[in-house]
Amino acid sequence: MPRATARLLAKPMTTKRCVTIMGQIIKERTSSMKNMIFVAAAVLLSTSVVSAHHSGAMYDDMTTVETEALVTGFEWTNPHAWIQISYEDEAGAMQEVDLELGSPVQLARQGWRPRTVGPGENVTIRFHPHKDGVDSGLLVTIDLPNGETLTSD
Numbered sequence: 001m002p003r004a005t006a007r008l009l010a011k012p013m014t015t016k017r018c019v020t021i022m023g024q025i026i027k028e029r030t031s032s033m034k035n036m037i038f039v040a041a042a043v044l045l046s047t048s049v050v051s052a053h054h055s056g057a058m059y060d061d062m063t064t065v066e067t068e069a070l071v072t073g074f075e076w077t078n079p080h081a082w083i084q085i086s087y088e089d090e091a092g093a094m095q096e097v098d099l100e101l102g103s104p105v106q107l108a109r110q111g112w113r114p115r116t117v118g119p120g121e122n123v124t125i126r127f128h129p130h131k132d133g134v135d136s137g138l139l140v141t142i143d144l145p146n147g148e149t150l151t152s153d
Contacts, residue, residue: 072119139152
């Protein structure tokens, strides 16, 4: 592979960079068809992985809400699992919140299973609320009825 193309491949991928790389390869005409297919596949895979990930910037990680809550739902889904809870806030009003967790694969490594928690269970839960006041948050830890504490890192 020519050095100019190798330098292009060494940098982070964006859609514009993908087009530039493919143009460079075609322009140089020194790549074999096998190399061109390999580079195209690598570029496409790397951009899909980068664009699929998002940050947790929408959650206020400087604030942690800790409360006794009733689980109203648990969804073991990709790319993130979710717990729906209902709890009484400090003012006595009932709040319903959807809490984001990690991916099922990540959770399974931490001891979670699809039936770890279910509707009707009382738990102690800690979460970072949404910065915009939306009824959602990011789960930090959950104390299950059996005394077990799980995280969602």
